[in-house]
Amino acid sequence: MMDLAGKTAVVTGGSRGIGRAVCLELARHGANVVLCYAGNEAAANETVAACEALGAKALAVQCDVSDAAQVQALMDAAAKAFGAIHILVNNAGITRDGLLMTMKEADFDAVLAANLKGTFLCMKAVSRPMMKQRYGRIVNLSSVVGLRGNAGQVNYAASKAGVIGMTKSLAKELASRGVTVNAVAPGFIETDMTAAMPEAAKTATLSAIPMSRLGAPEDVARAVAFLASDEAAYITGQVLAVDGGMSM
Ligand code: NAP
DSSP: OOTTTTTTTETOOEEEEHOOOOHHHHHHHEEEEEEESSSOOOHHHHHHHHHHHHHHHEEEEEETTTHHHHHHHHHHHHHHSOOOEEEEEEEOOOOBBBGGOOOOHHHHHHIIIIIIIIHHHHHHHHHHHHHHHHHHEEEEEEOOOHOOOTTTBHHHHHHHHHHHHHHHHHHHHHHHGEEEEEEEEEBBBHHHHHHHHHHHHHHHHHOOOOSOOOOOOOHHHHHHHHHHHHHTTTTOOOOOEEEEEETO
16 A cells, blocks of 8 residues: 655646646645646645645645746745655646647747746756655656657647656666656546547547546546655656557
């Protein structure tokens, strides 16, 4: 049975979707949870209340993960509230889909800033303290799209493939210091991010999933919690697909 009692986790984008489910799963296993959100304060407060209802301590901080000063303020707030950061889940992410020929440069930059640079900044902010305490668990949200590509998502695929490259590189840098760095690559998970997808595209995606169902945020959250636990101490630099078999 995983036990995260006494551990503090920072979860980016914890107000909704997969991030919210991750916060609840970590709270359920006893962790203190610090979640950040971009602008949806009401949803963030609701996640905090749901964590507290599970007996955990939780805190919400507004933070744009693509801004270095805001990221440092987030990590400082977490360390001040709970003493140390043991777990970092880089979950915050956005899409700005479109075919490459018509994709605006601004949409490329925005997705790379939130998904790739945001992950870089958060990992950079916790790396030194995790190294010093000789303990850390970093779990990054990639995507099957980062493994296989997807028409209409050149920007998103680049960011999620980049996350895998950063995960493996930092895993090698920190392996000897008790810090593991892994990624999960969800398939099609039912959240606000995928709600806007046209029905026809959803049906086509469903037919490519061997398990014949879309994923739930909790499916991903359980994998993240495992990688964040002591049970996963000998696993680093890995990408775990949570996709109903879609990427086999
Ligand atoms: P979602 O429902 O759209 O939620 C996105 C979360 O990220 C929200 O909490 C949002 O905060 C936060 N966020 C967005 N930009 C941010 C920024 N610049 N700084 C801080 N927080 C920011 O997304 P989701 O579907 O749960 O996806 C979560 C992660 O899983 C993403 O990295 C996504 O790429 C990845 N993923 C999702 C799927 C899927 O099928 N859903 C598949 C593969 C990978 P606000 O609430 O304040 O807006």
